[in-house]
Amino acid sequence: MANGTGIHPDWPLKWLTCFLGMILLSVNRLPAQSSAEALSPRIANYRIDVSLDPEQKTLTGTEILTWNNPSTDTLHTMPFHLYLNAFKNTASTFMQEGKNHPWMALTDVTDSTIWGWIDIDRIGIKEGPDLTDQLSFIQPDDDNLLDQTVVELQLPTPILPGESIVLEIEFSARLPKIIARTGYGHNYFLVAQWFPKVGVYEPAGTRYAEHGQWNCHQFHASTEFYADFGVYDVHITVPDGFVVGASGELQGELQSVDGKQTFRYLAEDVIDFAWTTSPLFEEIEATWEHVSIRLLIHPEHLMHADRYIESSQHGLEYFAEHIGPYPYSTLTIVDPPIYGAGSSGMEYPTLFTGGSFYGLPDGIRITEALTIHEFGHQYFMQVIASNEMEEPWLDEGFNTYWENRVMDHYYGERHSAIDILGIHRDGYEGSRLAYTGMKMPQIAANYGIPWKFPTHSSYFALTYDKTAVWLATLEGMVGRETIDHIFQRYYQQWKFKHPCARDFIAVVKEVVLAEKGPKLARQMDVFFEQVLYGSQTCDYTVSEILNTAISSPNGLMDQDGEKRTFPESTTEEISISYESSVLVVNLGEMTFPTEVLIRFDDDSEELAQWDGKSRSHTFQFTGTRKIVSAEIDPAGNIPLDLNLNNNSLTVQTQQITCRKYIARILFWVQRIMIAMSALF
Amino acid sequence: MKILSAYQHGLSQAIRHKRMIGVIYLVHFLLALSLALQAGRVIDAAIGHSLAAHKLFSGYDHTILYDMLRTHGGQVSGIVAQIGPLLVVYLLISVCLRGGILAALRQPSGRFRMRTFWEGCWEYAGRFIRLNFVMWILELGAISLVAFGAVAIITQSIGPGFTDRGIFGLTLVASLIAFGLIAFLLTVSQYAHAQMMHRNSYRVMASIREAIQLVRLHPGKTIGLFLLNAGTILLLYGLYFLLESLIGMHNGWGVLIMFVLQQLFVFTRLLARIVNWASMLHLHGSLIEQTIQAPMEG
Numbered sequence: 007m008a009n010g011t012g013i014h015p016d017w018p019l020k021w022l023t024c025f026l027g028m029i030l031l032s033v034n035r036l037p038a039q040s041s042a043e044a045l046s047p048r049i050a051n052y053r054i055d056v057s058l059d060p061e062q063k064t065l066t067g068t069e070i071l072t073w074n075n076p077s078t079d080t081l082h083t084m085p086f087h088l089y090l091n092a093f094k095n096t097a098s099t100f101m102q103e104g105k106n107h108p109w110m111a112l113t114d115v116t117d118s119t120i121w122g123w124i125d126i127d128r129i130g131i132k133e134g135p136d137l138t139d140q141l142s143f144i145q146p147d148d149d150n151l152l153d154q155t156v157v158e159l160q161l162p163t164p165i166l167p168g169e170s171i172v173l174e175i176e177f178s179a180r181l182p183k184i185i186a187r188t189g190y191g192h193n194y195f196l197v198a199q200w201f202p203k204v205g206v207y208e209p210a211g212t213r214y215a216e217h218g219q220w221n222c223h224q225f226h227a228s229t230e231f232y233a234d235f236g237v238y239d240v241h242i243t244v245p246d247g248f249v250v251g252a253s254g255e256l257q258g259e260l261q262s263v264d265g266k267q268t269f270r271y272l273a274e275d276v277i278d279f280a281w282t283t284s285p286l287f288e289e290i291e292a293t294w295e296h297v298s299i300r301l302l303i304h305p306e307h308l309m310h311a312d313r314y315i316e317s318s319q320h321g322l323e324y325f326a327e328h329i330g331p332y333p334y335s336t337l338t339i340v341d342p343p344i345y346g347a348g349s350s351g352m353e354y355p356t357l358f359t360g361g362s363f364y365g366l367p368d369g370i371r372i373t374e375a376l377t378i379h380e381f382g383h384q385y386f387m388q389v390i391a392s393n394e395m396e397e398p399w400l401d402e403g404f405n406t407y408w409e410n411r412v413m414d415h416y417y418g419e420r421h422s423a424i425d426i427l428g429i430h431r432d433g434y435e436g437s438r439l440a441y442t443g444m445k446m447p448q449i450a451a452n453y454g455i456p457w458k459f460p461t462h463s464s465y466f467a468l469t470y471d472k473t474a475v476w477l478a479t480l481e482g483m484v485g486r487e488t489i490d491h492i493f494q495r496y497y498q499q500w501k502f503k504h505p506c507a508r509d510f511i512a513v514v515k516e517v518v519l520a521e522k523g524p525k526l527a528r529q530m531d532v533f534f535e536q537v538l539y540g541s542q543t544c545d546y547t548v549s550e551i552l553n554t555a556i557s558s559p560n561g562l563m564d565q566d567g568e569k570r571t572f573p574e575s576t577t578e579e580i581s582i583s584y585e586s587s588v589l590v591v592n593l594g595e596m597t598f599p600t601e602v603l604i605r606f607d608d609d610s611e612e613l614a615q616w617d618g619k620s621r622s623h624t625f626q627f628t629g630t631r632k633i634v635s636a637e638i639d640p641a642g643n644i645p646l647d648l649n650l651n652n653n654s655l656t657v658q659t660q661q662i663t664c665r666k667y668i669a670r671i672l673f674w675v676q677r678i679m680i681a682m683s684a685l686f
Numbered sequence: 687m688k689i690l691s692a693y694q695h696g697l698s699q700a701i702r703h704k705r706m707i708g709v710i711y712l713v714h715f716l717l718a719l720s721l722a723l724q725a726g727r728v729i730d731a732a733i734g735h736s737l738a739a740h741k742l743f744s745g746y747d748h749t750i751l752y753d754m755l756r757t758h759g760g761q762v763s764g765i766v767a768q769i770g771p772l773l774v775v776y777l778l779i780s781v782c783l784r785g786g787i788l789a790a791l792r793q794p795s796g797r798f799r800m801r802t803f804w805e806g807c808w809e810y811a812g813r814f815i816r817l818n819f820v821m822w823i824l825e826l827g828a829i830s831l832v833a834f835g836a837v838a839i840i841t842q843s844i845g846p847g848f849t850d851r852g853i854f855g856l857t858l859v860a861s862l863i864a865f866g867l868i869a870f871l872l873t874v875s876q877y878a879h880a881q882m883m884h885r886n887s888y889r890v891m892a893s894i895r896e897a898i899q900l901v902r903l904h905p906g907k908t909i910g911l912f913l914l915n916a917g918t919i920l921l922l923y924g925l926y927f928l929l930e931s932l933i934g935m936h937n938g939w940g941v942l943i944m945f946v947l948q949q950l951f952v953f954t955r956l957l958a959r960i961v962n963w964a965s966m967l968h969l970h971g972s973l974i975e976q977t978i979q980a981p982m983e984g
Contacts, residue, residue, distance in 0.1 A: 343846070345849070
């Protein structure tokens with residue numbers, strides 16, 4: 007109502023409302039700041055708005071990146087990962103290197119609908135100049151000029167030490183048909199590595215950086231990812247009816263128009279952000295202590311929901327007890343459909359994809375193993391953010407070791423992975439046999455540039471399985487309690503940071519010195535020299551057992567100046583002693599201290615020590631007893647040994663085993679023959 | 687009922703021909719033993735003087751078996767490579783023996799004569815090999831047709847409307863169809879053998895055609911008898927696995943007892959085969975006059 011001055015009496019309230027509204031809007035437009043105490047150095051913070059067109063399989067997005075210079079260096083460039091360009095054509099480094107990979111066999115490169123890409127449509131400093139023409143593709147790892155997975159931005163003004171830059175990026179992308187990890191399968195979408203992601207700047211002293219350097223590799227067929235911690239505030243718009251799951255916590259659903267809905271997710275102190283959507287997801291919720299578990303599962307796999315939930319709870323419990331607390335409040339498990347199986351078994355912050363099949367028997371625990379493995383990645387490479395591209399064993403190998411432990415703990419040793427129709431196997435066996443079963447285990451060292459491993463299969467066996475096996479060997483040397491303390495210390499010291507091999511080795515030496523003493527601590531250098539940096543193999547064997555009788559002398563012996571006959575009386579018994587020996591041999595090049603258990607015919611035993619350094623060693627005994635068997639490493643502390651069957655030797659042949667298996671094989675062949683004659 | 691009386695007749699015939707079954711069992715035993723002994727030598731070489739043998743005796747051990755395969759893979763491959771040729775040789779022998787079996791079973795006196803058996807093997811070997819060759823092609827063709835059809839459906843249809851649940855169901859249906867086709871073809875094969883002998887014919891395709899006609903006209907009796915015999919064999923397997931779970935091979939006596947039981951099972955299984963043939967011949971005899979009109983040339 008007017009008061010004669012021409013100024014409306016309500017104007018202060020209206021102006022206040024507008025002012026507050028502007029503040030709220032501008033706050034909403036900035037990348038989210040910490041809502042709680044920061045767990046990590048929040049270097050790369052993203053506010054992303056993205057919209058999915060499920061028909062065209064395209065993404066349209068805007069990104070505000072706030073990047074904080076963690077170094078004392080002045081930076082003139084910024085590289086970005088454009089991972090989706092790996093799926094643009096067969097000329098990319100990823101596709102070139104992946105020619106012989108298993109997933110390529112299932113890829114029809116003549117199908118035009120399979121390709122994906124990502125373009126930066128515009129990039130500029132917020133409220134500053136347009137820098138789009140300052141972008142250029144670079145290939146830091148090879149000479150492949152057609153690879154477009156890394157783009158470099160030339161900055162008009164450098165980023166000074168400790169300062170920040172805020173960039174506005176408009177991007178568009180097309181998701182590939184799922185070949186490896188990301189993309190679509192019909193109306194199922196697993197959206198990963200989908201936005202322009204800044205590389206990691208490693209200040210001097212971080213990992214192997216002697217000087218400050220950008221670490222931003224191309225996307226290779228055998229590598230995964232590396233990024234800095236930050237806060238992700240992501241608004242995802244999808245058509246009505248699509249169920250969405252994502253990293254972090256759902257902040258609320260905003261109603262939209264035109265048949266679309268927008269979800270806001272906030273993920274703090276994470277190195278990445280992935281999301282998934284499908285109109286077919288069924289949701290199942292559970293909890294474990296402070297953690298909300300959300301399972302997004304396809305209807306045909308609903309019978310396996312309990313397996314997913316239970317195994318994820320096992321993982322949460324075991325890792326918390328033996329390594330450290332899970333630092334996030336959410337965990338999302340995604341069950342891909344069969345036409346999206348290429349996205350199975352992959353980890354992202356607080357979200358991972360599992361895998362199952364309709365009718366999968368309970369005794370084949372693929373679902374459980376995948377769930378526990380991918381959950382374990384929340385620790386190894388999400389929280390402890392090692393560089394997966396350069397040192398994949400620091401997460402894959404470590405995780406395989408812990409996956410085996412969790413599986414055996416909850417599902418039984420020797421039976422945890424497979425237990426069906428009398429055939430059984432556990433994770434440890436699987437890892438050991440994947441490594442020892444290589445045609446040439448000495449083909450390469452565990453430690454090496456992943457994309458330069460001789461073969462894809464050797465990359466897997468050495469990175470995942472050999473690492474798990476040498477960790478099990480380390481456990482054999484120092485004991486379960488000490489290895490738990492090693493990982494607890496490693497977690498405590500390196501969570502939310504970027505450790506490298508020597509950081510882990512330093513932790514090992516520190517804990518072993520404190521708990522086991524200097525002698526064993528000194529052996530750790532030799533240990534890692536062999537298992538990590540070398541390509542030697544280990545194969546101990548018991549080569550020979552001898553029992554040579556020594557009887558008392560017969561004939562004339564000089565005694566007291568006279569020649570006397572021995573034995574003195576024909577009734578005197580001739581006592582027989584034995585000189586017994588066991589020859590142990592090191593057929594390989596690795597050396598580990600070990601024990602040798604020798605059994606005698608009077609049921610007594612001797613446990614001898616061998617440092618394993620010499621090529622062979624003989625243990626000798628003299629007495630009235632004979633050796634019946636000898637066994638190296640009776641406790642099974644050296645799973646790295648290529649052949650455990652030759653670790654023992656018996657004097658007598660074990661006939662009964664041969665007879666049993668001859669009878670079984672005979673019976674099997676007879677049955678096959680009869681069945682064949684009945685069918686044909 | 688004709689099926690039951692045929693089955694009973696087959697059973698009594700089979701028991702009367704124990705010596706013949708003994709000969710067939712001996713052939714099986716010697717052929718299979720040649721492989722089993724080689725495998726036993728490999729096991730002995732690999733772990734005969736190792737404590738691993740103790741562990742393997744107690745039960746399945748994936749690590750021991752895998753390490754053994756790794757270190758003695760060449761020898762194992764050599765044994766495995768013999769399985770294919772051995773099975774081919776055995777199939778040919780089996781087909782030849784079929785002539786002797788049927789000739790012996792067709793004797794009016796019902797008494798077994800070794801001479802009749804071997805003469806039958808010789809007399810019908812060539813014809814039965816040709817007949818079975820055609821039947822093998824038909825059976826493989828039927829299985830391939832079903833398999834390719836299923837794969838084609840799967841690759842074209844996989845998506846939100848046809849997931850692994852659909853694949854599972856389709857595989858089940860395809861397996862049932864394949865089983866039905868195989869049961870039909872095996873029944874036809876049996877009656878083709880019988881028809882060939884009945885007519886003393888050398889014409890394979892004509893014998894198969896007449897057998898198809900016979901089975902089509904009397905599906906309940908012919909396929910029913912086949913399924914009854916198949917059910918008997920399943921019962922035998924069930925009984926064996928029950929005994930194995932109760933006794934096991936956990937010590938020397940267990941190994942010996944189970945070996946005897948296993949060989950007893952093999953003998954009984956062969957006896958069931960003879961019951962199968964004998965009951966089929968009996969049913970064939972009672973059906974043939976009603977069905978086949980056109981005379982065959984000798």
